[in-house]
Amino acid sequence: MHIASRAQKIEPFYVMEVAKAAAALGREVAHTDAPMVFLNIGEPDFTAPPLVQAAAEHAVRTGQSQYTQATGLEPLRERISAWYASRFGVDVPARRIVVTAGASAALHLACLALIESGDEILMPDPSYPCNRHFVSAAEGQAVLIPTTAEERFQLSAAKVEAAWGSRTRGVLLASPSNPTGTSIHPDELRRIHQVVQAKGGITLVDEIYLALSFDAQFGQTALALDDNIISINSFSKYFNMTGWRLGWMVVPDTLVPVIERLAQNLFICPSTIAQHAALACFESESIALYEQRRNEFKARRDYFIPALNAMGLTVPVMPDGAFYAWADCSAACAKLGVKDSWDFAYEVMHRAHVAVTPGRDFGTAQTANFVRFSTASSMAQLQEAVTRLRSILI
Ligand SMILES: Cc1ncc(COP(=O)(O)O)c(C=O)c1O
Numbered sequence: 001m002h003i004a005s006r007a008q009k010i011e012p013f014y015v016m017e018v019a020k021a022a023a024a025l026g027r028e029v030a031h032t033d034a035p036m037v038f039l040n041i042g043e044p045d046f047t048a049p050p051l052v053q054a055a056a057e058h059a060v061r062t063g064q065s066q067y068t069q070a071t072g073l074e075p076l077r078e079r080i081s082a083w084y085a086s087r088f089g090v091d092v093p094a095r096r097i098v099v100t101a102g103a104s105a106a107l108h109l110a111c112l113a114l115i116e117s118g119d120e121i122l123m124p125d126p127s128y129p130c131n132r133h134f135v136s137a138a139e140g141q142a143v144l145i146p147t148t149a150e151e152r153f154q155l156s157a158a159k160v161e162a163a164w165g166s167r168t169r170g171v172l173l174a175s176p177s178n179p180t181g182t183s184i185h186p187d188e189l190r191r192i193h194q195v196v197q198a199k200g201g202i203t204l205v206d207e208i209y210l211a212l213s214f215d216a217q218f219g220q221t222a223l224a225l226d227d228n229i230i231s232i233n234s235f236s237k238y239f240n241m242t243g244w245r246l247g248w249m250v251v252p253d254t255l256v257p258v259i260e261r262l263a264q265n266l267f268i269c270p271s272t273i274a275q276h277a278a279l280a281c282f283e284s285e286s287i288a289l290y291e292q293r294r295n296e297f298k299a300r301r302d303y304f305i306p307a308l309n310a311m312g313l314t315v316p317v318m319p320d321g322a323f324y325a326w327a328d329c330s331a332a333c334a335k336l337g338v339k340d341s342w343d344f345a346y347e348v349m350h351r352a353h354v355a356v357t358p359g360r361d362f363g364t365a366q367t368a369n370f371v372r373f374s375t376a377s378s379m380a381q382l383q384e385a386v387t388r389l390r391s392i393l394i
Contacts, residue, residue: 006137009136010137011361014361015040015357015360022036022355025350037381037384037385038355039355042323042357043236044240044242044293044376046293049240049285052277054280055277056274064272065273066272069269070267070269072098077095077097080092080099084221090223096227097249099246099270099275100248101267102246103206105245107206109249111140115135115138115139119169120140120141121170122160123143124177126180126365126370127144127177128177128179135172141167142172146366152180153177154175154177156188169202170196171192172206173192173204174206174207174209177209178208178324180319181322181323183215186217205232206231207221209321209322211238214319215320215321232249233248233250240290241281245274300375300379300382301319313328313329315328326359329341329371333369340369341359345358352389357373358372373385
């Protein structure tokens with residue numbers, strides 16, 4: 001069978017191999033005194049709050065399951081708009097909000113709407129692996145720009161300016177980022193956007209972890225800067241609804257009908273049940289629970305990152321949001337006698353029964369020296385992981 005070149009260009013998700021091996025070993029050791037601790041998974045260990053579950057049940061029982069508008073239920077768009085006003089003090093009219101099947105569909109729609117064949121999109125190295133594949137699925141080319149700890153592993157205006165070429169169409173940033181949990185300072189983002197605007201390009205900012213921000217200086221939406229910025233968001237992370245497949249994007253007015261046309265044809269609409277459920281996310285009782293959980297994520301970070309640093313798994317920049325630790329494992333690799341982060345992941349999986357994600361999929365610049373830990377597991381699990389990692393590293 002002939003496989004289209006666009007599909008062939010999508011690289012395999014290498015970390016799934018590590019995840020599969022960890023899951024298999026996890027089954028073997030499940031009933032021993034050292035069951036696997038999974039710190040490789042990028043999703044909250046919490047599930048949707050009671051009101052959200054009840055709203056989903058109600059939608060199912062009352063048959064509210066027909067297709068919705070491609071752009072989403074009007075009341076949900078209104079609620080999201082009100083959330084921007086109350087949480088970020090930013091006026092984002094509901095008409096510019098398009099509800100999607102997760103941030104993934106939003107990224108896919110944005111790339112299809114904006115990228116011509118051969119266009120280049122700049123993004124930081126390291127960054128979320130699927131982003132470059134959304135770009136290549138639209139027949140564009142992701143250009144990864146190596147970043148440093150001093151830059152918080154984010155792009156700078158100077159680097160964007162220097163990397164801009166005749167085929168460059170825009171930048172795709174994530175703030176806070178997966179895998180680093182670090183954000184772009186709003187002043188730097190403003191400067192990046194100015195460079196992009198001057199070149200006639202597009203600024204796409206993935207803000208899926210924004211509400212899981214722990215530092216006021218970074219916790220501002222890019223939408224405060226300019227209506228021309230495209231922001232991607234999701235119910236997966238802060239709202240603890242990964243498998244419900246619901247997200248949204250905020251786009252300039254001129255783009256709404258374009259995205260709507262694409263969404264109508266490609267997806268018809270996001271899950272109706274999930275949309276009805278998501279309305280309950282914005283009830284004060286649900287928000288109170290989400291904030292409690294955000295504090296829990298912060299407490300986990302405050303415990304886990306110093307513990308990693310103390311055992312030589314250096315996290316060069318303290319994450320200011322999300323639930324990841326991007327740790328330099330080169331000293332630990334030398335200690336364990338393994339060559340890179342890929343082998344390190346297998347070594348700690350087998351010797352300590354701790355599953356981590358090697359850097360490989362997130363880019364090429366320094367990723368052989370870095371691993372990503374997810375702190376989306378309970379404090380007890382994190383403490384157990386620290387005890388076990390210390391036992392092989394110290
Ligand atoms: C930075 C980033 N963007 C997008 C996504 C996709 O999220 P969703 O579940 O909303 O499709 C993820 C998932 O891990 C992510 O980390």
